[in-house]
Amino acid sequence: MSNPIIQFDDVSFSYAGTDSFALQSVSLEIKEGEYVAILGLNGAGKTTLGLCVNGIVPTMLGGNLTGKVTVGGLDVSEYPVRELAKLVGIVFDNPEFQMSQMSAAEEVALGLEHAGVPHEAMHEIVSDSLAMVGLAGFEARSPLGLSGGQQQRLAIAAVLAMKPRILIMDEPTSNLDPIGKQEVFDMAAKLNGEQGMTVIVIEHEVEVMARYADRVIVMDGGRVVMNGTPQEIFSRVDELAALKLRVPEAVALAKQLEARGVWKGDFPVRTETAVDRVNAMLKA
Numbered sequence: 308m309s310n311p312i313i314q315f316d317d318v319s320f321s322y323a324g325t326d327s328f329a330l331q332s333v334s335l336e337i338k339e340g341e342y343v344a345i346l347g348l349n350g351a352g353k354t355t356l357g358l359c360v361n362g363i364v365p366t367m368l369g370g371n372l373t374g375k376v377t378v379g380g381l382d383v384s385e386y387p388v389r390e391l392a393k394l395v396g397i398v399f400d401n402p403e404f405q406m407s408q409m410s411a412a413e414e415v416a417l418g419l420e421h422a423g424v425p426h427e428a429m430h431e432i433v434s435d436s437l438a439m440v441g442l443a444g445f446e447a448r449s450p451l452g453l454s455g456g457q458q459q460r461l462a463i464a465a466v467l468a469m470k471p472r473i474l475i476m477d478e479p480t481s482n483l484d485p486i487g488k489q490e491v492f493d494m495a496a497k498l499n500g501e502q503g504m505t506v507i508v509i510e511h512e513v514e515v516m517a518r519y520a521d522r523v524i525v526m527d528g529g530r531v532v533m534n535g536t537p538q539e540i541f542s543r544v545d546e547l548a549a550l551k552l553r554v555p556e557a558v559a560l561a562k563q564l565e566a567r568g569v570w571k572g573d574f575p576v577r578t579e580t581a582v583d584r585v586n587a588m589l590k591a
């Protein structure tokens with residue numbers, strides 16, 4: 308966790324044909340190996356920020372970009388998305404929509420083919436990638452015959468096959484049930500913890516952020532308005548409320564207890580911490 312792998316230097320962007328800013332004066336740094344969560348209302352600029360990191364903005368989705376986005380030392384506006392795809396993998400919310408092949412193996416091999424990886428090398432990469440997401444042996448399965456959580460993990464395997472250093476997940480679990488969500492986030496945490504992969508997740512569920520992220524970035528109207536650890540960010544309850552954003556239930560509970568003079572000290576961002584603290588209070 309040392310070098311910045313992603314750097315936004317006073318970046319503003321408006322999509323072609325619009326005169327409003329999707330991103331406004333964004334400056335931020337993400338270090339290699341960080342797990343960063345991005346929070347914000349609809350239209351805040353979260354997806355646009357993610358698309359800047361893999362170069363889709365401004366290379367494929369055009370518009371007016373000022374400032375500079377540097378990823379792995381490369382200025383994204385100067386490299387084709389195909390080139391950046393080796394560095395940055397991105398997964399969107401609807402796994403079914405991302406599936407186009409007859410088998411899981413073909414689904415994972417697709418990007419490798421586009422990248423010109425020789426056929427002999429593909430076999431191993433495909434099975435390794437499936438194993439990484441807990442789908443070992445699923446090569447011959449039809450993608451459409453998988454559960455939502457499995458489909459989303461398959462989409463992630465297809466991205467991992469390209470061996471990216473950065474994984475971006477844009478609301479990756481919005482169509483999944485609680486178990487499917489858990490599977491996807493646990494897997495990303497594993498890739499982050501064991502392989503030092505940099506993970507950026509765009510997410511609405513603040514409990515999930517509190518559990519997994521090293522850092523939370525809050526966006527509003529195209530700007531980065533808060534940037535800190537989950538503990539720092541979710542303690543700023545009133546500011547988040549002014550932005551119409553929720554805090555984890557554990558924080559909300561502590562905040563109400565504080566108003567009654569019962570709670571003292573830091574707010575707990577995780578449920579387990581709240582339970583431990585309440586338990587200790589009851590015993591005191």
Ligand SMILES: Nc1ncnc2c1ncn2[C@@H]1O[C@H](COP(=O)(O)OP(=O)(O)OP(=O)(O)O)[C@@H](O)[C@H]1O
Binds near residue numbers: 348352
């Ligand atoms: N392809 C596009 N063309 C024109 N404007 C766009 C395009 N995509 C997004 N925008 C605009 O850019 C702004 C930021 O949108 P963005 O999709 O980045 O927000 P978001 O935070 O991801 O929202 P959501 O939570 O709804 O996914 C919005 O005002 C949106 O209308």
Ligand SMILES: [Mg+2]
Binds near residue numbers: 353355477
């Ligand atoms: Mg979005």
